[in-house]
Amino acid sequence: xxxxxxxxxxxxxxxxxxxxxxxxxxxxxxxxxxxxxxxxxxxxxxxxxxxxxxxxxxxxxxxxxxxxxxxxxxxxxxxxxxxxxxxxxxxxxxxxxxxxxxxxxxxxxxxxxxxxxxxxxxxxxxxxxxxxxxxxxxxxxxxxxxxxxxxxxxxxxxxxxxxxxxxxxxxxxxxxxxxxxxxxxxxxxxxxxxxxxxxxxxxxxxxxxxxxxxxxxxxxxxxxxxxxxxxxxxxxxxxxxxxxxxxxxxxxxxxxxxxx
Ligand code: F6R
Numbered sequence: 001x002x003x004x005x006x007x008x009x010x011x012x013x014x015x016x017x018x019x020x021x022x023x024x025x026x027x028x029x030x031x032x033x034x035x036x037x038x039x040x041x042x043x044x045x046x047x048x049x050x051x052x053x054x055x056x057x058x059x060x061x062x063x064x065x066x067x068x069x070x071x072x073x074x075x076x077x078x079x080x081x082x083x084x085x086x087x088x089x090x091x092x093x094x095x096x097x098x099x100x101x102x103x104x105x106x107x108x109x110x111x112x113x114x115x116x117x118x119x120x121x122x123x124x125x126x127x128x129x130x131x132x133x134x135x136x137x138x139x140x141x142x143x144x145x146x147x148x149x150x151x152x153x154x155x156x157x158x159x160x161x162x163x164x165x166x167x168x169x170x171x172x173x174x175x176x177x178x179x180x181x182x183x184x185x186x187x188x189x190x191x192x193x194x195x196x197x198x199x200x201x202x203x204x205x206x207x208x209x210x211x212x213x214x215x216x217x218x219x220x221x222x223x224x225x226x227x228x229x230x231x232x233x234x235x236x237x238x239x240x241x242x243x244x245x246x247x248x249x250x251x252x253x254x255x256x257x258x259x260x
Contacts, residue, residue: 013042033129058094067181102180129190137218141181150183207240
């Protein structure tokens with residue numbers, strides 16, 4: 001696992017955008033794994049800018065969202081499919097029919113989850129997966145205790161996650177209890193995992209994920225199993241890391257040819 005510590009959220013966004021741009025420019029049929037929430041917002045802003053000003057094209061790309069709420073009415077602005085459209089996909093040349101999200105309206109939830117797994121596989125798997133981390137260590141919406149081998153399925157949000165996400169809703173009671181989320185096994189199948197975290201509120205979860213034991217108690221620690229995982233942090237999110245000095249030394253001395 002590579003840990004990169006940068007001065008602030010904008011620098012985190014630019015570096016993550018570099019990794020996405022590399023995939024867009026080198027893969028014939030790039031497949032992007034997209035997260036929602038606050039963590040990737042600077043990345044999406046930077047990708048929009050590169051699309052506008054530098055001709056970065058998403059025309060051949062396919063995108064898969066990590067997760068979706070269950071039970072939000074059609075047209076609700078916090079449906080993750082609506083959020084990603086607003087932040088990225090409708091603002092670049094990524095065709096709407098190639099943006100996929102778990103079906104939070106499905107009558108047959110297991111069938112919808114299996115279909116989502118099949119769609120990711122049919123697209124050839126995810127090239128680069130953007131990830132945030134919950135303050136409780138969740139990855140996607142795999143809450144603590146989730147199987148490290150799990151696939152896309154329904155999960156119940158913890159009270160802490162619902163409280164964290166209440167800022168996006170009119171009030172805490174509006175946050176759905178249930179979500180469909182890619183499993184940890186699904187996420188680990190992506191070829192490159194890019195976890196972004198900013199702010200002190202993430203410091204404990206980041207320390208547990210990066211330097212704690214591999215454990216379902218901290219689902220994001222599953223990144224330790226992946227052969228190509230990059231954790232990009234601002235100074236505040238890196239505050240709890242015992243080996244921060246070493247990570248800085250490694251990144252500072254990295255040969256340019258290696259990329260992220
Ligand atoms: C969102 C997702 C979640 C968030 C996490 C952090 O698609 O899967 O794991 O990444 O809850 O959320 P923010 O970035 O809002 O702090």
